[in-house]
Amino acid sequence: YPPERVRNFSIIAHVDHGKSTLADRLLELTGTIKKGHGQPQYLDKLQVERERGITVKAQTATMFYRHANNQLPASDQPDAPSYLLNLIDTPGHVDFSYEVSRSLAACQGALLVVDAAQGVQAQTIANFYLAFESNLSIIPVINKIDQPTADPDNVKAQLKRLFDIDPSEALLTSAKTGQGLSQVLPAVIERIPSPPGKCDSPVRMLLLDSYYDEYKGVICHVAVVDGALHKGDKIASAATGRTYEVLDVGIMHPELTPTGVLYTGQVGYVISGMRSTKEARIGDTLHQAKSIVEPLPGFKPARHMVFSGLYPADGSDFDALSHAIEKLTCNDASVSVTKETSTALGMGFSKVQVENPAALASNPGKRIAACWEPTVIATIIIPKRRGEQQEYTFIDAQRALLKYRLPLREIIVDFYNELKSITSGYATFDYEDSEYQQSDLVKMDILLNGQPVDAMATIVHNQKAQRVGRELVDKLKKFIERQMFEITIQAAVGSKVIARETLSAMRKNVLAKCYGGDITRKKKLLEKQKEGKKRMKRVGSVDIPQEAFHELLKVS
Numbered sequence: 001y002p003p004e005r006v007r008n009f010s011i012i013a014h015v016d017h018g019k020s021t022l023a024d025r026l027l028e029l030t031g032t033i034k035k036g037h038g039q040p041q042y043l044d045k046l047q048v049e050r051e052r053g054i055t056v057k058a059q060t061a062t063m064f065y066r067h068a069n070n071q072l073p074a075s076d077q078p079d080a081p082s083y084l085l086n087l088i089d090t091p092g093h094v095d096f097s098y099e100v101s102r103s104l105a106a107c108q109g110a111l112l113v114v115d116a117a118q119g120v121q122a123q124t125i126a127n128f129y130l131a132f133e134s135n136l137s138i139i140p141v142i143n144k145i146d147q148p149t150a151d152p153d154n155v156k157a158q159l160k161r162l163f164d165i166d167p168s169e170a171l172l173t174s175a176k177t178g179q180g181l182s183q184v185l186p187a188v189i190e191r192i193p194s195p196p197g198k199c200d201s202p203v204r205m206l207l208l209d210s211y212y213d214e215y216k217g218v219i220c221h222v223a224v225v226d227g228a229l230h231k232g233d234k235i236a237s238a239a240t241g242r243t244y245e246v247l248d249v250g251i252m253h254p255e256l257t258p259t260g261v262l263y264t265g266q267v268g269y270v271i272s273g274m275r276s277t278k279e280a281r282i283g284d285t286l287h288q289a290k291s292i293v294e295p296l297p298g299f300k301p302a303r304h305m306v307f308s309g310l311y312p313a314d315g316s317d318f319d320a321l322s323h324a325i326e327k328l329t330c331n332d333a334s335v336s337v338t339k340e341t342s343t344a345l346g347m348g349f350s351k352v353q354v355e356n357p358a359a360l361a362s363n364p365g366k367r368i369a370a371c372w373e374p375t376v377i378a379t380i381i382i383p384k385r386r387g388e389q390q391e392y393t394f395i396d397a398q399r400a401l402l403k404y405r406l407p408l409r410e411i412i413v414d415f416y417n418e419l420k421s422i423t424s425g426y427a428t429f430d431y432e433d434s435e436y437q438q439s440d441l442v443k444m445d446i447l448l449n450g451q452p453v454d455a456m457a458t459i460v461h462n463q464k465a466q467r468v469g470r471e472l473v474d475k476l477k478k479f480i481e482r483q484m485f486e487i488t489i490q491a492a493v494g495s496k497v498i499a500r501e502t503l504s505a506m507r508k509n510v511l512a513k514c515y516g517g518d519i520t521r522k523k524k525l526l527e528k529q530k531e532g533k534k535r536m537k538r539v540g541s542v543d544i545p546q547e548a549f550h551e552l553l554k555v556s
């Protein structure tokens with residue numbers, strides 16, 4: 001297959017608009033997978049995706065399709081030229097735009113799927129711009145036209161208004177009933193350019209993804225940009241300079257299918273004796289060994305979307321946790337990890353960029369001139385209410401689009417859930433990183449019997465400190481059980497205590513109910529009490545249940 005007969009494309013959509021279902025139909029239509037193969041949404045491979053119903057890790061499949069004249073069905077044209085189509089599946093969820101842009105790097109076009117009833121949503125907009133900035137040809141697909149509430153004309157008008165897409169370009173489909181699906185692949189072939197690239201240059205390819213297979217070792221997904229890659233070739237990594245011999249090369253059809261060669265513009269897999277996925281850096285350029293090539297642009301660095309601090313419940317499990325995290329980071333370049341230590345929780349890991357509040361002095365005094373905090377540009381689409389609201393952009397008569405600059409921390413805790421609940425689920429949300437802005441931030445310490453608990457320290461806006469301190473202290477009072485001595489719970493900014501509660505002492509005598517002298521029963525009860533204590537974290541002499549830590553994270 002010369003580049004003229006190769007097309008590389010992705011499907012992008014707001015979550016639930018039908019991307020995975022459409023991908024499955026296209027794989028069936030081309031005979032790549034059997035119809036009713038019993039595994040819905042073939043491309044959603046990972047277990048986590050099945051459980052949550054979202055596509056997390058991009059998967060790729062190669063299909064073959066005969067196409068000469070889109071007026072006639074392919075079956076009537078046995079001599080029609082065959083095309084090699086690479087469908088690069090992208091995750092549709094807002095949290096994974098890093099993977100979306102990664103997938104798009106190997107594409108020349110994208111199907112932009114929009115639900116005919118729901119219309120353009122926040123991630124439709126985000127994904128459109130990712131594709132647009134990558135100079136991809138965009139084919140609008142208005143899906144789910146079988147739904148009784150489908151309004152394709154309204155969606156066409158939205159696409160025109162928001163993206164300047166000509167309404168005549170839109171394909172109308174139902175991935176459920178099959179209606180309109182026969183137009184999709186002809187449009188891919190006719191409207192998406194073939195991959196650029198120099199066929200007779202030394203081989204140069206982009207490393208799209210990698211994973212470890214127990215039997216085959218490290219498997220790299222690559223897009224061959226220039227030249228051809230043959231089994232037996234010697235290749236080198238631009239990032240590490242290491243060289244490898246190509247042991248196996250082929251396509252995902254959809255399972256690994258050896259072909260012995262990948263030509264310019266093709267997407268497939270390479271096995272080259274790498275020992276760990278750490279050697280297969282996603283976004284790296286692999287090229288013919290001993291030739292000097294310019295590395296490909298790679299990808300935008302991962303944008304961190306999910307932040308968490310991880311600690312083993314039992315300190316002796318630290319090595320096991322460490323091992324598990326290492327495995328995860330091996331397979332996923334978008335996760336980064338740093339070690340951290342908390343006096344309350346022992347040793348643990350933070351998944352990057354979470355600045356430990358402990359690092360900020362409680363009494364910065366004159367040493368810190370200013371605090372800066374990260375902000376985001378948030379795009380929110382909400383059902384329109386009555387009234388004059390001139391600062392909105394209207395998508396159509398029913399919905400408005402709002403753009404705000406918000407501090408990042410405002411959206412980390414529960415923002416999405418709250419937005420959904422106040423709009424009865426109708427609002428959609430997306431955001432992109434923006435600059436740092438100067439902010440009046442202070443560190444708030446939580447003290448138990450006068451001792452600061454560093455896992456509970458938070459950084460808050462000065463104006464919110466009073467309210468947050470009060471909430472934290474109230475929550476803690478609920479979750480910490482009374483103990484055999486009095487406990488004072490305080491929230492403090494610097495040396496100033498802004499909220500305080502006291503838990504009075506109580507002796508919790510588990511033996512009180514035991515009459516007589518049954519020593520084994522007494523022992524059992526004492527054992528049980530000990531077990532319960534294991535689930536507590538002991539700070540100084542105060543036991544703090546796990547739930548208290550979880551609850552505290554919800555206050556901001």
Ligand code: GDP
Nearest residue numbers: 013015016017018019020021143144174175176
């Ligand atoms: P994704 O999140 O974009 O990958 O969406 P899915 O492919 O998982 O589809 C979301 C839901 O919409 C599933 O329940 C599908 O069965 C359903 N769905 C997909 N396409 C259609 C369609 O054309 N018509 C109808 N009525 N439902 C569809």
Ligand code: MG
Nearest residue numbers: 019020054055
């Ligand atoms: Mg999906």
